[in-house]
Amino acid sequence: MKRIKIDHLARVEGNGGVTATIDGRAVTDVQFVINEGPRLVERLTLGKTPEEDVNIVPRICAICTISHKYAALRAMENALSVKVPPKVSLFRELMHMGEMIESHSLHTYYLALPDYVGFPNAIAMAAKFSLEVKIALEMKEFGNHIMKTAASRYIHGENPVIGGFGKYPSKDELLWIKSRAIQFMPFVLKTVNLFCGLDYPFVPEEKTVYACCNPEKNQYGFAGDEIILSTGETLSKDDYKKLTNEFIVSHSYAKRSRYKGKPYSVGSLARVNNLGERLKGEAGKMYKQHFNRRWKINPLFNNAAQALEICYAFERIPEIIDKMIKLPDPPLVPYKTKEGKGTGIVEAPRGLLIHSYGSSARPSHPFL
Amino acid sequence: MEKDKLKIGIYELTGCAGDALLILDCEKELVDIFQAADIQSFLMAKSDNIDGELDVALVEGSVSTEKEKKEILDIRKRAKVVVAIGICACYGGIQAAFLKENEWAKNYQEVYGKTKMTHTNPVQSRPIDAYIKVDYYLPGCPIGKEQFLSTFNRIIRGNPPELYRFPVCVECKWNENDCLLNKDIPCLGPLTAAGCGAVCINHNLPCVGCWGPLAEANLTSEYHLLKEKGFDDDFIKKRMGNFSGTGIADFLGKIKGEKR
Numbered sequence: 001m002k003r004i005k006i007d008h009l010a011r012v013e014g015n016g017g018v019t020a021t022i023d024g025r026a027v028t029d030v031q032f033v034i035n036e037g038p039r040l041v042e043r044l045t046l047g048k049t050p051e052e053d054v055n056i057v058p059r060i061c062a063i064c065t066i067s068h069k070y071a072a073l074r075a076m077e078n079a080l081s082v083k084v085p086p087k088v089s090l091f092r093e094l095m096h097m098g099e100m101i102e103s104h105s106l107h108t109y110y111l112a113l114p115d116y117v118g119f120p121n122a123i124a125m126a127a128k129f130s131l132e133v134k135i136a137l138e139m140k141e142f143g144n145h146i147m148k149t150a151a152s153r154y155i156h157g158e159n160p161v162i163g164g165f166g167k168y169p170s171k172d173e174l175l176w177i178k179s180r181a182i183q184f185m186p187f188v189l190k191t192v193n194l195f196c197g198l199d200y201p202f203v204p205e206e207k208t209v210y211a212c213c214n215p216e217k218n219q220y221g222f223a224g225d226e227i228i229l230s231t232g233e234t235l236s237k238d239d240y241k242k243l244t245n246e247f248i249v250s251h252s253y254a255k256r257s258r259y260k261g262k263p264y265s266v267g268s269l270a271r272v273n274n275l276g277e278r279l280k281g282e283a284g285k286m287y288k289q290h291f292n293r294r295w296k297i298n299p300l301f302n303n304a305a306q307a308l309e310i311c312y313a314f315e316r317i318p319e320i321i322d323k324m325i326k327l328p329d330p331p332l333v334p335y336k337t338k339e340g341k342g343t344g345i346v347e348a349p350r351g352l353l354i355h356s357y358g359s360s361a362r363p364s365h366p367f368l
Numbered sequence: 369m370e371k372d373k374l375k376i377g378i379y380e381l382t383g384c385a386g387d388a389l390l391i392l393d394c395e396k397e398l399v400d401i402f403q404a405a406d407i408q409s410f411l412m413a414k415s416d417n418i419d420g421e422l423d424v425a426l427v428e429g430s431v432s433t434e435k436e437k438k439e440i441l442d443i444r445k446r447a448k449v450v451v452a453i454g455i456c457a458c459y460g461g462i463q464a465a466f467l468k469e470n471e472w473a474k475n476y477q478e479v480y481g482k483t484k485m486t487h488t489n490p491v492q493s494r495p496i497d498a499y500i501k502v503d504y505y506l507p508g509c510p511i512g513k514e515q516f517l518s519t520f521n522r523i524i525r526g527n528p529p530e531l532y533r534f535p536v537c538v539e540c541k542w543n544e545n546d547c548l549l550n551k552d553i554p555c556l557g558p559l560t561a562a563g564c565g566a567v568c569i570n571h572n573l574p575c576v577g578c579w580g581p582l583a584e585a586n587l588t589s590e591y592h593l594l595k596e597k598g599f600d601d602d603f604i605k606k607r608m609g610n611f612s613g614t615g616i617a618d619f620l621g622k623i624k625g626e627k628r
Contacts, residue, residue, distance in 0.1 A: 013389070035488075037488075039432070040476060041463070042479060055578070063389055120414050155386045157567070158571070158576060159568075166572045167570075253433075
């Protein structure tokens with residue numbers, strides 16, 4: 001009996017370790033440990049106002065703070081029967097593109113790539129790939145710039161609120177983002193070719209169920225009101241508990257979840273596997289050029305899928321901005337805190353994210 | 369040259385990892401940061417980490433498990449200077465809002481039931497200074513780029529950081545915003561440490577207090593001001609306590625009906 005124990009996994013977001021037990025040639029047990037302690041966020045939000053909840057819950061995770069904000073807003077607005085105007089939806093989609101670009105650039109170039117080219121970190125990698133490291137940092141910064149424009153700062157910005165945004169950017173600021181997105185395309189295509197062409201080792205390759213949001217109108221995207229599975233099944237957001245039947249394991253404070261008793265996968269690879277045929281433009285061309293059956297069974301292709309999604313986001317930004325600049329800045333949608341229930345789902349960079357709340361009526365005051 | 373560089377370790381305890389991420393978000397300065405100091409340990413960014421003697425340890429997150437208790441004591445032993453970065457390390461953050469012992473235990477059981485943990489036992493979330501002496505506190509949720517870079521710059525030269533000792537209101541006035549409290553909007557600017565640039569008020573939104581309490585702030589005055597504006601005791605206390613963790617515990621325990 002042999003035991004392999006890694007206390008701290010390096011170059012990941014978060015703090016985890018792995019212990020594998022091997023008996024002869026068979027792996028008999030694997031424990032994935034999250035070293036983070038319990039934070040009890042699901043209890044912290046009880047008794048808060050809807051607005052306070054939307055302030056607090058993005059603190060669950062810095063790297064996907066925008067996705068948490070977005071999912072919480074969608075859930076709360078469902079609970080409070082708030083319908084936001086088109087410009088709000090577009091601006092939220094834009095902020096989400098910023099997060100995808102920032103997070104995927106960080107993961108592909110800074111966390112993953114050093115392993116494939118033999119360096120301990122991305123800065124050391126600069127000795128051999130100075131141009132790539134520099135431009136990839138600029139790409140990451142561009143994602144952060146979009147988040148700052150929409151949310152007010154890189155991490156945990158409060159500008160997106162129930163019913164809209166506190167403030168909107170000027171037309172010039174939006175046009176700058178659009179032109180910068182177009183300017184980046186040559187490097188984006190290079191990124192896709194690089195990560196789709198890496199020599200991904202064979203790992204124990206096995207079929208899994210992939211789950212992600214099902215965007216409306218047969219589009220690719222990062223939000224929707226339905227969940228789609230690689231089995232072809234779809235679930236309404238309100239039936240999310242069929243997919244997230246959480247249970248506790250004794251070696252981690254992170255809860256686990258199974259679908260029909262089996263593990264399932266989420267994230268870029270799940271999205272590309274389930275929705276890849278919907279990709280258009282350069283991302284669509286790249287998908288057709290690079291996608292093969294190994295993407296369905298080897299989780300390392302998540303890096304390739306992230307690169308493809310960077311391309312999707314860069315092509316989507318000019319489309320969003322062209323629509324946004326034609327619309328006036330809407331005032332916040334007024335609402336009252338009332339009794340209700342609501343669920344909101346989006347795709348965080350690392351996968352399907354669900355927020356669900358119940359609210360009760362209470363004396364309302366503007367801006368609570 | 370290598371010898372002259374200070375040995376620095378960046379550590380993450382329980383939290384959102386936003387302070388470590390903010391350091392990686394210094395895209396323009398990142399290469400310089402790695403060259404200016406000898407970064408011995410930074411799990412999020414590198415794989416060749418060494419846990420040895422340090423000149424400076426930057427620690428984010430709150431202490432929430434027995435294992436983290438040991439870890440923070442070990443960091444203190446190895447480091448000449450310890451800097452708490454971010455509100456969780458400074459005050460415990462959102463997860464330290466259960467201020468009464470039984471309140472935390474009850475809520476813990478609601479989430480995890482009676483499952484006995486095998487990897488490490490939980491402890492009620494506390495800021496790192498509940499266990500060790502902290503030399504400097506860099507507030508924020510997460511820390512701000514400008515304050516981090518200036519602090520880092522001073523620390524690697526062996527100088528103490530120069531942090532703002534005034535509330536968000538001062539930055540808000542620099543930006544010539546209208547005061548939201550005058551419009552009856554519950555803004556926590558007067559109580560909250562500056563450094564964010566009054567970013568929420570710049571966006572027509574009230575300060576939610578995410579940078580944590582300012583030692584010199586007049587909490588009693590804000591409490592009564594909000595009461596006069598028609599907010600109830602429960603609402604005001606919850607709002608003040610959302611982000612401040614243990615940093616506001618004394619005040620919340622004391623305040624009853626006393627006048628300003």
